[in-house]
Amino acid sequence: MSDSKKPPLLEVRNLRIEFPTRHGTLVAVDDISFQIAEGEVLGVVGESGAGKSLTGTAIIGLLEPPGRIAAGEVYLEGRRIDNLNDDALRKIRGREIGMVFQDPLTSLNPLYTVGEQLTETIQTHTTLGDKAARERALGLLGEVGIPSPERRIDQYPHQFSGGMRQRVVIALALCVNPRLVIADEPTTALDVSIQAQIIKLLKRLCQDHGAAVMLITHDMGVIAETADRVAVMYAGRIAEVGPVRDVIMQAKHPYTHGLMGSIPMVGQHLDRLTQIEGSMPRLTEIPSGCAFHPRCPKAFERCPKERPNLVPADNSDVACWLYDQASAKAVGHG
Amino acid sequence: MASFVVRRLLQSIAVMLAVGLLAFMMFRFVGDPVNQMVGIETTPEQREALRVKLGLRDPIYEQFGRFIWKAVQFDFGISYQFKQPVSQMLASRLPATLELSIVSAIMAVLIGIPMGVYTGLRRHSWLSKIFLTVSLIGVSLPSFLIGILLIFVFAVQLGWLPSFGRGRVVDLGFWTTGLLTLSGLKALIMPAFTLALFQLTLIMRLVRAEMLEVLRTDYIKFARARGLSKRAVNFGHALKNTLVPVITITGLQFGTVIAFAIITETVFQWPGMGLLFLQSVQNVDIPIMAAYLLLIAFLFVLINMIVDILYYVVDPRLRTERGLAV
Amino acid sequence: MAQQDLPAGGQGGVVRGRGALLADRLRRALGSDVVFSFKQSKVTMVAALITLIMVAGAILAPWIAPHNPFDLSTISLLDARVPPVWAEDGDPRFLLGTDDQGRDMLSTIMYGARLSLLVGFASVLFAATLGITLGLVSGYLGGALDSVIMRIADVQLTFPAILIALLIDGVAHALLGVSSKEDSAFYVLVFSIGLSFWVQYARTVRGSTMVEKNKEYVQAARIIGVPPVLIMIKHVLPNVTGPVLVIATINLAVAIILEATLSFLGVGIPITQPSLGTLIRVGQDFLFSGEWWITIFPGIALAALALAVNLLGDWLRDVLNPKLR
Numbered sequence: 001m002s003d004s005k006k007p008p009l010l011e012v013r014n015l016r017i018e019f020p021t022r023h024g025t026l027v028a029v030d031d032i033s034f035q036i037a038e039g040e041v042l043g044v045v046g047e048s049g050a051g052k053s054l055t056g057t058a059i060i061g062l063l064e065p066p067g068r069i070a071a072g073e074v075y076l077e078g079r080r081i082d083n084l085n086d087d088a089l090r091k092i093r094g095r096e097i098g099m100v101f102q103d104p105l106t107s108l109n110p111l112y113t114v115g116e117q118l119t120e121t122i123q124t125h126t127t128l129g130d131k132a133a134r135e136r137a138l139g140l141l142g143e144v145g146i147p148s149p150e151r152r153i154d155q156y157p158h159q160f161s162g163g164m165r166q167r168v169v170i171a172l173a174l175c176v177n178p179r180l181v182i183a184d185e186p187t188t189a190l191d192v193s194i195q196a197q198i199i200k201l202l203k204r205l206c207q208d209h210g211a212a213v214m215l216i217t218h219d220m221g222v223i224a225e226t227a228d229r230v231a232v233m234y235a236g237r238i239a240e241v242g243p244v245r246d247v248i249m250q251a252k253h254p255y256t257h258g259l260m261g262s263i264p265m266v267g268q269h270l271d272r273l274t275q276i277e278g279s280m281p282r283l284t285e286i287p288s289g290c291a292f293h294p295r296c297p298k299a300f301e302r303c304p305k306e307r308p309n310l311v312p313a314d315n316s317d318v319a320c321w322l323y324d325q326a327s328a329k330a331v332g333h334g
Numbered sequence: 335m336a337s338f339v340v341r342r343l344l345q346s347i348a349v350m351l352a353v354g355l356l357a358f359m360m361f362r363f364v365g366d367p368v369n370q371m372v373g374i375e376t377t378p379e380q381r382e383a384l385r386v387k388l389g390l391r392d393p394i395y396e397q398f399g400r401f402i403w404k405a406v407q408f409d410f411g412i413s414y415q416f417k418q419p420v421s422q423m424l425a426s427r428l429p430a431t432l433e434l435s436i437v438s439a440i441m442a443v444l445i446g447i448p449m450g451v452y453t454g455l456r457r458h459s460w461l462s463k464i465f466l467t468v469s470l471i472g473v474s475l476p477s478f479l480i481g482i483l484l485i486f487v488f489a490v491q492l493g494w495l496p497s498f499g500r501g502r503v504v505d506l507g508f509w510t511t512g513l514l515t516l517s518g519l520k521a522l523i524m525p526a527f528t529l530a531l532f533q534l535t536l537i538m539r540l541v542r543a544e545m546l547e548v549l550r551t552d553y554i555k556f557a558r559a560r561g562l563s564k565r566a567v568n569f570g571h572a573l574k575n576t577l578v579p580v581i582t583i584t585g586l587q588f589g590t591v592i593a594f595a596i597i598t599e600t601v602f603q604w605p606g607m608g609l610l611f612l613q614s615v616q617n618v619d620i621p622i623m624a625a626y627l628l629l630i631a632f633l634f635v636l637i638n639m640i641v642d643i644l645y646y647v648v649d650p651r652l653r654t655e656r657g658l659a660v
Numbered sequence: 661m662a663q664q665d666l667p668a669g670g671q672g673g674v675v676r677g678r679g680a681l682l683a684d685r686l687r688r689a690l691g692s693d694v695v696f697s698f699k700q701s702k703v704t705m706v707a708a709l710i711t712l713i714m715v716a717g718a719i720l721a722p723w724i725a726p727h728n729p730f731d732l733s734t735i736s737l738l739d740a741r742v743p744p745v746w747a748e749d750g751d752p753r754f755l756l757g758t759d760d761q762g763r764d765m766l767s768t769i770m771y772g773a774r775l776s777l778l779v780g781f782a783s784v785l786f787a788a789t790l791g792i793t794l795g796l797v798s799g800y801l802g803g804a805l806d807s808v809i810m811r812i813a814d815v816q817l818t819f820p821a822i823l824i825a826l827l828i829d830g831v832a833h834a835l836l837g838v839s840s841k842e843d844s845a846f847y848v849l850v851f852s853i854g855l856s857f858w859v860q861y862a863r864t865v866r867g868s869t870m871v872e873k874n875k876e877y878v879q880a881a882r883i884i885g886v887p888p889v890l891i892m893i894k895h896v897l898p899n900v901t902g903p904v905l906v907i908a909t910i911n912l913a914v915a916i917i918l919e920a921t922l923s924f925l926g927v928g929i930p931i932t933q934p935s936l937g938t939l940i941r942v943g944q945d946f947l948f949s950g951e952w953w954i955t956i957f958p959g960i961a962l963a964a965l966a967l968a969v970n971l972l973g974d975w976l977r978d979v980l981n982p983k984l985r
Binding site for chain 1: 650
């Protein structure tokens, strides 16, 4: 938990993302709060549909209508950014917050060379001239590990392999030195053999450029290797957030516990992987109280009645009645 | 690339030959060329002699060969009805049709693309709804009806524009143009617009649909995430990607435009190839029918090939080899 | 809503691949989006209702038309060119006026619309039958026959329907002799319009046939000795009814407009039993002399008919398209 005097780099408070539909309003992200400190890597992990990507998109202000931020605030270095108009938001995007998307194949415009896309971004946010921008682009390509950048800078995206393309995407996201990079499943679309490379590259570069990372993924292994802290999301809510070691080794929330148990790890001797019964509920059928209670092996009377808030438990914060002092005593914990 | 061009060339020649065969069959087997050419008093023996002289008793493949040979040299014989060389007649009417078609295509592009971009970017504005309704009408109604309505309003009721003909035309030797006289321009407006309307609606809806799809792509999202200006995103990135398929499809449509000119020329009595073709159908004037068919086929094939090559040039994905450097 | 845009499945032809695929994709995209927004508007629903009433009127013409415009005994040249009833010289017998032969416009329009619908349905039926048959044959037998049929299809697709229809119409009339023009006009028209549309059906059915052909029950039946034709008909046809219906609804709208265009051009239904297109053609000559009703009323009727069939077709396609539900 960040306890510095100056405000954290990113603070999200009570964020609520809704989708008005013909059948009523769906709540995709329900009152989540978290922080990211400067230079820190926060992993955001959860199953598909848990709301992770939406959170990232909302932070950078690219939520597609009819989705909208219904409540809550987003602060960047203490300034509120979720209520800015389009123009002001645009200045922040790329310059202060960068984003990396999942599929490198579709992230790049096929009709422009890699160099053109880089220089365009650079010149949008700086006053560099053509030559200087190109120099910068070349430097970036080198940084992300593209061999012979002078030749490749004038090539088109389809002339790069998947892994190379994602490197270009990372270069684009970092080209004007944002303070925060939101990486939405950056390696999911890549070959398994390249995933590790790209993640390492991302982490190293962000460190070099002094950027914090919000790493959104469903792959716990990636989190384990790369993140400093991790937030576990379930059904649009945060179940648990804390330092990576703690969350992984001593998962508090039953859901996190289930997640860890379902991942095979080298060195473990198991007869079978644990499975969590059931599946994550659909947005239209979120259970009352704690969203996980129907599947939770430790659920008790309070769970279906009230939704738990994040409360501290050792080094992490957990949203589970098991860790709430009052009810914990009632159940015999604490 | 070279192999691609060669393949397309061969394909095109095959199509031309097929059409040529069709035209030839029409020539030989529909109606009797000899009977069309001679008067009533000619005796059967004289007709037969004429047939032999014209080579109509030679083996079929010889006749076909001769037909193709002549066609390649633009010799299509003599019109039954007008008793003039068909190629001359077509050539004299060609400028009228081409001017009409090209002007209408330009109109369609200049109006259709902006309309399409607008309705793509501002999906829910009332102006977009109006554009879309107009486009639905433009597509549902037959173009001759639109022509007549235009005539009714602008020629009959308001008297602003002429309802038929080309106006005064300037003879440039190989070309006659109506673009240099006021009456010529006035006469061109309604027919060009009628011909442009269906193209316009197609272009508009194409641009709109493409634009909407492009705006949903990841690279547009990424462009926005990088903080590029609205202008750069909408016009630099989205529009450019939209226009690539639009241009090729529009090019492909040009052949259709020339064919549809038949209708427009009829409504406005525009002295072009289309009107000539129609008259030839009504009068069973086979030489003109066959020649027009071959000409149109040639135009189609030519346009298709040009557009295909254009696509190659414009889309870098097709240009470079598929080899990837890792 | 596919009157003149990319007829008969797109300008595939020699440029298969890019052109045709794009065209199909776009047409699908266009269809759903526009119709959805249309349904939102009450105005258009009302308009659709009105046009449907007109279609009903056309179908029921022989029973509800005030006059029979084809019965020569009831027509007199003295009644020619009477303006509509609300104009100065109007005659309450002829609500919308009369044409240059003395025929009542309202009745003639109703009969004409009926004729247009008849030609439309007949030609779609013809095209579908021909297309499905050729598709079955081509898909099942494969080989050289398949190649030939598909090549012809490709070449035909390169040309717009109107050109093909015109050509066939002209050649057919030439072969039949000019004198029989009036009797044969209907059949020649159905034949030529139908012949310009068979390709789409053939392609769809061929595709399905090729898929079914390789299935096990077909192989089994072959071994037993069941005539494969029967298998094809029993199993392939049910699978294609959906797409075929969709193609047919697009075709119907195009066919009606094609008939009107051909009649307008003078190579369709002749003046003795005119369709809407023929009426419009005749009327055009009278525009300047002030007898506008001879062209304008049939024009409005045709527009209404075209819009009605288009809207109906869109609605039907919506209903049949599982993706939009």
